[in-house]
Amino acid sequence: MQFSNLATPPVTASGQLDVPQLRQLFPFYEAVDRARAGGAAAPVYLDAAATSQRPQAVLAAEYEFAAFKNAAVHRGTSAATGVATDAFESARERVANFLGCGDSYTLVWQAGATDALNTLAFAFSEATVAAAADPHSPARRFALDGSSEIVVTVAEHHANLVPWQRLAARTGAKLVVVPVTAAGIWELDALRQRLSPRTRVVAFTHLSNVTGWLSPVQDVVQLVAQLTGGNAVTVLDACQSVPHLPFDVAALGVDFAVFSGHKMYAPNGIGGLLGKTELLQLLPPAKTGGSAITKVTAEAAEFLPPPHRFEPGTQPVSQVIGLGAAVDFISAIGMPLLAQREQQLSDYLYQRLAELPGVNLLGPATSRAGLVAFTLTGVHPHDASQVLDTNDVVVRVGHHCAQPLHRALGINSSVRASISAATTTVEIDMLIAGIRDVQKYFGVQ
Numbered sequence: 001m002q003f004s005n006l007a008t009p010p011v012t013a014s015g016q017l018d019v020p021q022l023r024q025l026f027p028f029y030e031a032v033d034r035a036r037a038g039g040a041a042a043p044v045y046l047d048a049a050a051t052s053q054r055p056q057a058v059l060a061a062e063y064e065f066a067a068f069k070n071a072a073v074h075r076g077t078s079a080a081t082g083v084a085t086d087a088f089e090s091a092r093e094r095v096a097n098f099l100g101c102g103d104s105y106t107l108v109w110q111a112g113a114t115d116a117l118n119t120l121a122f123a124f125s126e127a128t129v130a131a132a133a134d135p136h137s138p139a140r141r142f143a144l145d146g147s148s149e150i151v152v153t154v155a156e157h158h159a160n161l162v163p164w165q166r167l168a169a170r171t172g173a174k175l176v177v178v179p180v181t182a183a184g185i186w187e188l189d190a191l192r193q194r195l196s197p198r199t200r201v202v203a204f205t206h207l208s209n210v211t212g213w214l215s216p217v218q219d220v221v222q223l224v225a226q227l228t229g230g231n232a233v234t235v236l237d238a239c240q241s242v243p244h245l246p247f248d249v250a251a252l253g254v255d256f257a258v259f260s261g262h263k264m265y266a267p268n269g270i271g272g273l274l275g276k277t278e279l280l281q282l283l284p285p286a287k288t289g290g291s292a293i294t295k296v297t298a299e300a301a302e303f304l305p306p307p308h309r310f311e312p313g314t315q316p317v318s319q320v321i322g323l324g325a326a327v328d329f330i331s332a333i334g335m336p337l338l339a340q341r342e343q344q345l346s347d348y349l350y351q352r353l354a355e356l357p358g359v360n361l362l363g364p365a366t367s368r369a370g371l372v373a374f375t376l377t378g379v380h381p382h383d384a385s386q387v388l389d390t391n392d393v394v395v396r397v398g399h400h401c402a403q404p405l406h407r408a409l410g411i412n413s414s415v416r417a418s419i420s421a422a423t424t425t426v427e428i429d430m431l432i433a434g435i436r437d438v439q440k441y442f443g444v445q
Contacts, residue, residue, distance in 0.1 A: 009333055017333070017341045023422050025329075028053040044393045044427045044434075049209055049240060049371045049418030051262045054326075058265055061325035066318040073317055074291055074308070088317050091324025092307075095272065098327045099259075100248030105274050108307040109320060112271035113239045114159040116258035117203075119273060119310060120235060121163035122286035124201070128171050130284055138282045142200075142233070148173040150201040151194055151232075153186045154408050155211070158401045160203050160237040173200065180408050183364050184211040188219055195227040202232050206257075207240035210402045210414070211363025212346070212371045214241070221253040233279065239263060243420075244342050244370045246335045249274045261319070266326035270319035273310070280306035289313045338421040345419045345428070346370055352432050353417075358444055359435065362414055371418035373400070376435070378444035381413045387441055388415075391434040 010021035023029035028045070035042035045053065071084035096107040110116040124142045131143035144150070150164050150173050168175040176194045178186045185208075195202070202224050207214055217236060224232050233255040241247060243264035249257050256279070260271040275283075285292060285303055289312035295302040303309045330338065346369050353359050358377040376384050385397035396416040399406045406412060417431055439445040 011333070011337065015337075017337055017421060019341070019422065019424060022333075023424075025055045025057070026053050026422060027056055027059070029422050041392050044391075044430045046417040046419065046423065046427065046431055047394050047396050048243075048420040048423070049263070049416065050396050051268075052243065052265050052420055053422070054265050054267070054322075055329050057329045058267070058322050058325045062267055062318045062322035065321040070318070073315055084317060087324075088315065088320055091320045091327075094324050095327050096274075098247075098331060099242065099257075099272075099274060100250050101274060102250045104276060104278075105249055106277045106280050106306045108273040108275065108280070108310045109315060110258070110271050110273050110310075111269050111316070112260040112262070113237060113258040114260075116271060116273035117159050117163045117235070117237070119286045120256060120258075121167040123283045123310075124167055125170050126284040126286060139284050141279070141282050144168075144171040144173040144200055146172040146174075147198055148200045149176045149196070149198045150174070150203070151176045151178065151191070151199055152203050153178040153191075153205075154180045154404045155184065155186055155208050155213075156203065156205055156402070156404070157209055157237060157239070158403070159239075160205060160235070161404070164201065164203055167201075174198075178204075180405065182409075183213075184208070184362055184405060184409050185213045185364060186215075188216065188223065191220065192223060192227065195224060195232075197229040197231055199224070199228045199232040201235060202228075203235040203237070205237040205240070207238075207244070207369060208363065208402075208405075209240050209371070210373050210400050210405050210416070212368035212373070213363050214367050214369060217252045217254065240370060245339050255279055261323040261326065264323075264326055265329060266323040267319040270316050270323050275306070277306065280310070285309050285312070287312050291315075341421045342419060343369060345421075345423050345425070346372070348425055349417060349419060349428050349431075352428055353435075356432065356435060358439060362409060371416055373414040373416040375411060375414050376438060376444070379438060379442045381415045383442065384415050384435070384438045387438045388431070388434045391430070391437060393431050393434040395431070 010018040012018050032042040071080040073085040073088040092107055127139035127142035128144050130137045131140035150168050152161055152164050178190050180186050221234055224234055236254040236257040238257045238259045242259040255276050257274040262268045292309050292312035293301050293303055350372050360375045362373040381397045398413050
């Protein structure tokens with residue numbers, strides 16, 4: 001099931017990404033370019049931070065498995081089951097290698113980052129219950145009580161905030177919130193002031209889905225180790241960074257990281273939890289059912305080691321196959337080359353928006369990637385988005401599942417434009433022209 005390599009990688013003789021050729025590998029972009037070549041209107045897709053378009057290789061891999069090789073994995077002894085299980089576990093190995101797991105981290109399949117974060121939070125709840133019943137339980141490493149603190153930042157996506165709020169409510173732990181600056185970013189000094197031996201969890205994002213800011217992950221890991229006495233675990237939301245940057249979880253050093261496949265050319269409904277294997281071995285399961293167990297009696301159950309301990313029930317096998325194909329696709333081209341292209345586009349997007357009067361950019365001018373959120377003076381973001389849509393420009397509008405951050409910035413919502421490697425500068429220019437139309441329409445030009 002592996003998409004081994006591109007017959008002709010979309011790379012020029014000088015080693016640059018061949019964007020027109022790259023776009024031909026995506027049915028969506030190929031159809032857009034064909035429509036424009038014929039003089040027809042076509043969407044300008046600038047919403048990759050919400051979900052990415054999928055290359056034909058991913059669509060074909062998922063279809064081939066579902067159509068011709070579909071069978072239950074890890075269940076039964078048939079040859080068909082063996083083929084399906086091998087494909088399922090091969091995808092896990094390739095994705096884990098792509099994300100830098102090495103020997104010290106394990107990849108657990110989850111429905112996406114939101115599911116993975118809830119899995120962690122509920123597992124910590126289960127650990128709290130287990131430790132209360134047995135003070136010698138290995139799960140006591142993750143147990144929380146009224147003296148414990150969970151540290152989050154104002155900049156978090158709701159998926160990396162609400163589960164920790166609920167965990168605090170269930171266990172009596174205190175939720176400690178790191179504020180942001182006027183630019184919408186948090187600072188290491190502000191984090192340092194909120195860390196102590198009482199800290200048990202530090203949850204933060206790698207690349208903000210609102211400001212586009214890249215957080216100093218390794219500095220955070222070091223700071224947490226120094227100031228918490230080794231009592232705290234670090235949890236990284238890598239939803240926006242994994243699709244756009246070379247990612248090496250072992251080099252970053254966080255205890256846990258989460259990501260979603262649909263933002264990195266893969267199907268919906270699949271993502272992962274990356275965890276230090278030694279920690280996952282101590283963590284009790286958050287969800288239970290078939291396939292995750294070794295022994296069940298009428299009174300109790302015993303569970304498999306990770307990753308299968310955290311994967312009960314029927315797995316999303318064809319989606320896993322698609323995610324494996326997405327990683328193969330990215331690897332065949334080269335993530336450094338894709339990331340270089342995206343950084344150039346991100347810089348161009350920020351520069352073009354900064355040149356427009358009446359455009360208020362969110363986030364810092366540097367240490368950012370992938371997206372730019374903004375407001376327009378005198379125009380509600382939803383109105384701006386509607387007019388852009390009439391110009392065939394697809395952007396995200398709203399609070400982007402980050403209400404506390406928007407509130408800290410003194411706004412309720414914003415417009416967000418986000419790119420992929422297949423985006424063109426012409427499409428960014430079409431956004432700029434669309435914004436000028438918005439300003440003209442509302443008389444604020």
